[in-house]
Amino acid sequence: MSYPTGSSGSGRLPSPSLRPWAGLPWIWAVPVIALLIAGWLGLRTIADRGPLITISFPNAEGIELGRNEAARTTIRYKNVELGRVVSLGLSDDQSHVVVTAEMRSEAEPLLRADTKFWVVRPRLEFSGISGLSTLVSGAYIGILPGGGARGARDFTGLQNPPPAQGLVGGTSYTLTTERQPFLSDTAPVYYHGVKVGEVTEQTLSDKDGSVAIKIFIYEPHNVLIRPGSQFWTSAGFEASLGSQGLQIETESLQTLLSGAIVFDTPPAAMAEAESPAGSQFTLYRDRKSAADSGDPVRVFYRVSFPGPLHGLAIGTPVELRGIPIGRVSALRLEYDPASDEIRVPATLEIAPHRIATEGEATIPRDDQKAATEATNRLFERLIAKGMRARLAPDNLLIGSRVVDLEFIENAEPAQLGQAEPYPELPTAPSTGLDDIARSASTFLDQLASLPLAELIGGMRDMVKHADAVVGSPELKRSVKQLDRTLADAGQFARDIRTQATPLLAKLNSAADQLGSTLALLGNDPRSSTDLARTMSELKDAARSVRVLADMLERHPEALLRGRPDSAK
Numbered sequence: 001m002s003y004p005t006g007s008s009g010s011g012r013l014p015s016p017s018l019r020p021w022a023g024l025p026w027i028w029a030v031p032v033i034a035l036l037i038a039g040w041l042g043l044r045t046i047a048d049r050g051p052l053i054t055i056s057f058p059n060a061e062g063i064e065l066g067r068n069e070a071a072r073t074t075i076r077y078k079n080v081e082l083g084r085v086v087s088l089g090l091s092d093d094q095s096h097v098v099v100t101a102e103m104r105s106e107a108e109p110l111l112r113a114d115t116k117f118w119v120v121r122p123r124l125e126f127s128g129i130s131g132l133s134t135l136v137s138g139a140y141i142g143i144l145p146g147g148g149a150r151g152a153r154d155f156t157g158l159q160n161p162p163p164a165q166g167l168v169g170g171t172s173y174t175l176t177t178e179r180q181p182f183l184s185d186t187a188p189v190y191y192h193g194v195k196v197g198e199v200t201e202q203t204l205s206d207k208d209g210s211v212a213i214k215i216f217i218y219e220p221h222n223v224l225i226r227p228g229s230q231f232w233t234s235a236g237f238e239a240s241l242g243s244q245g246l247q248i249e250t251e252s253l254q255t256l257l258s259g260a261i262v263f264d265t266p267p268a269a270m271a272e273a274e275s276p277a278g279s280q281f282t283l284y285r286d287r288k289s290a291a292d293s294g295d296p297v298r299v300f301y302r303v304s305f306p307g308p309l310h311g312l313a314i315g316t317p318v319e320l321r322g323i324p325i326g327r328v329s330a331l332r333l334e335y336d337p338a339s340d341e342i343r344v345p346a347t348l349e350i351a352p353h354r355i356a357t358e359g360e361a362t363i364p365r366d367d368q369k370a371a372t373e374a375t376n377r378l379f380e381r382l383i384a385k386g387m388r389a390r391l392a393p394d395n396l397l398i399g400s401r402v403v404d405l406e407f408i409e410n411a412e413p414a415q416l417g418q419a420e421p422y423p424e425l426p427t428a429p430s431t432g433l434d435d436i437a438r439s440a441s442t443f444l445d446q447l448a449s450l451p452l453a454e455l456i457g458g459m460r461d462m463v464k465h466a467d468a469v470v471g472s473p474e475l476k477r478s479v480k481q482l483d484r485t486l487a488d489a490g491q492f493a494r495d496i497r498t499q500a501t502p503l504l505a506k507l508n509s510a511a512d513q514l515g516s517t518l519a520l521l522g523n524d525p526r527s528s529t530d531l532a533r534t535m536s537e538l539k540d541a542a543r544s545v546r547v548l549a550d551m552l553e554r555h556p557e558a559l560l561r562g563r564p565d566s567a568k
Helices: 026-048 107-110 253-258 267-271 287-292 367-385 433-449 452-470 473-520 525-554
Strands: 049-057 074-077 080-090 099-105 116-120 121-124 129-130 140-144 154-156 170-177 187-189 196-202 211-218 228-234 238-244 245-250 260-264 280-284 298-302 317-320 324-331 333-334 342-343 345-350 387-395 400-407
Touching: 049 080, 049 107, 074 107, 080 107, 099 107, 140 473, 228 287, 298 367, 367 387
Parallel strands: 049 154, 074 140, 170 280, 187 260, 228 280, 317 400
Antiparallel strands: 049 099, 074 080, 080 099, 116 140, 121 129, 170 211, 187 196, 196 211, 228 260, 238 245, 298 345, 317 324, 324 345, 333 342, 387 400
């Protein structure tokens, strides 16, 4: 191989030409920028990626695991996406499904031990239709943060949405009752017809068998809960038939279908401090029972009524002067060996503070023993003035009764009996239904003693005899003869009237002529007196004839029977 040589022919290489380096071409900036963006996105993805959690659900209804990330079911809190489902499978025992979800980093503070998850989908409930937006966007998993320890990764999902507790501010309380009322899992709580809360949990106690119902009252209505507040259940429809007639109370359709809890706080109780969270209250069966619970103390008495006690039951009101002051709290059968009789004593539960008292008769409100003694002294005074317990009718239609503490005039002396376990009130004979029953029994006895068969037989014979007399031929002939006689008498009266009219005219003419003659003879006193007497007699005769004619015209039968009394 030969190389070119310089012009001098000495064989040396030519000297290189030196220039400054211009750097890399601009095209190399594109991959560099791409690498930077990819690195930034990778770092951001790693930073945004939160923990993996598992949620157990009874079934996978509404949960989707699509082929791409956009089709997967999301996890949202207040409609903000915090994660997506990445896998779905059955548990080891195949009793439920396990959902694995990848959460975002900002969801870490929400993952606590008592955080709740549920599937949000369209639901038809008593209060309305919820989750309609998921018809377009699809179902998603809702989250309700708890207050437990952080760092939880395994959760148990709810089959139904949780109550509003946690979503809005408010306070939780506990109601206790002896019997499970008709209430749905999220039954509403009303105050004066306004929904102010809802039921969150219902549990049965293993110790005493009571039912504990937890309720949540929204803000700002939780300030209405005071120690004196009264709670009762409402089934949406209530009907009662008592002395005031038929009473019907209805609530909303939601209450009728799901039940409800109603509460009220009396004005006097509003002066008390607000009840703290977790306070316990008694849940009463109805409004009346809750109202009765407002009495600070109760005093019990025993009473034994003579005779049957139909219409008397537990809950029967006890009235004084027509005002309810208590109720019958117990009834039982007792055998009295001394008299060898069966008695049915009733226990009366009296609210003494419904009787306004002053001075020495004042009944304490905060001391049960002192209140009982004061009430006993008051009743001893009233008994000395004739107060007695008696059964009175409450509603005759249904046969209910009321225990009436009535003052009896001239009552036999009595006093408050010292019986066990409660003092015994003196009684008086029952009124109303018993009196009616006794009167009816007496009337039936008197009616049964009458000779009804003989009376009915005599009346039947009388009717037959009357029919025979009325239908006899002799009576028919007599009636016909009487008709002919009356017709003849009428004709005779008309003839007399016709003939009497000319006769009266002639008598008047004769009277005129006699008047003229009297004028001519006026100078003779004796003749004048005789003529005047004659004229008077003639006028009386004319008047008598006229009266006779009128009488015969009105009563033609007088020719046969004589002058009637009405014409005298």
